[in-house]
Amino acid sequence: MELVELTEDEFASFRDLIYRVSGIRIVETKRSLLSNRIRRRLRATGIDGYARYRDFLTSPAGRAEMQPFLDAVTTNETYFLRDEAHYLWLAGEFVPEVVREARERRRPRSLRFWSAACSTGEEPYSIALGLAARRVELAGWRLEVVGTDLSASALAAARAAVYDERALRLVSEADRLAFFDEGPPGRWTVRPEVRAPVTFRAHNLMNPMSGGPFDCAFLKNVLIYFDVDSKRRVVDAVLAALAPGGLLVVGPTEGIHAMLGGLEKLKTWLYRKKE
Secondary structure (H helix, E strand, C coil): CCCCCCCHHHHHHHHHHHHHHHCECCCHHHHHHHHHHHHHHHHHHCCCCHHHHHHHHCCHHHHHHHHHHHHHHCCCCCCCCCCHHHHHHHHHHHHHHHHHHHHCCCCCCEEEEEEECCCCCHHHHHHHHHHHHCCCCCCCCEEEEEEEECCHHHHHHHHHCEEECCCCCCCCHHHHHHHEEECCCCEEEECHHHHCCEEEEECCCCCCCCCCCEEEEEECCCHHHECHHHHHHHHHHHHHHEEEEEEEEECCCCCCHHHCCCCEEEECCEEECCC
């Protein structure tokens, strides 16, 4: 028999589990959505009932199921050049500035970016497009763009680097021809030279980030799902991974501006970590 929607107690149980593991807070209005997504995992595992699945998920035997569960219940929706002003700034202001500093021997010829909660890769590849647009000035530089996400399936899609028309709707025709290979109708693959500086790895934003420091971090369109305590924990971890003088790009819906008082505000969405 097809399961109905989660009961109030079942919803609370899964909501608390998701929050404890990921920091994401699922609101009551999402009960139907959460029910539908958990049912996918019930069908995949053959487990009969929400309660039995919850018990399995939190048992030693169900440890490997936690990642597919999180993949199913977290939302990964994005597209290239989302918040386009951020990428116009990157290619038009930020890169020329750091190139000038390097010529004046005030910084090394290297740049490291972190795209936090990168979903299926559109954000880190958008950063890479900005770097590719400045490839002449950046010739000989060590460039790195690290994309991280909690979802294994999203990261697999990011590594594949194949996108549809909807994902590329803000990419100009000239940039499509320069930086993408067209495959079957409506499918585009990011070219190897653009992908070269981009790597992906799994990371939970609630935990410290290894592999820093970074010159610039993008933290966008993710913290809307977090409560105040979780947001503060994520912000602290991201700022710890920034180099002194490093830049933080935030989305319009993050709700973290009050937590960035120790940074220099350059734009409504751009902050600099103090030296």
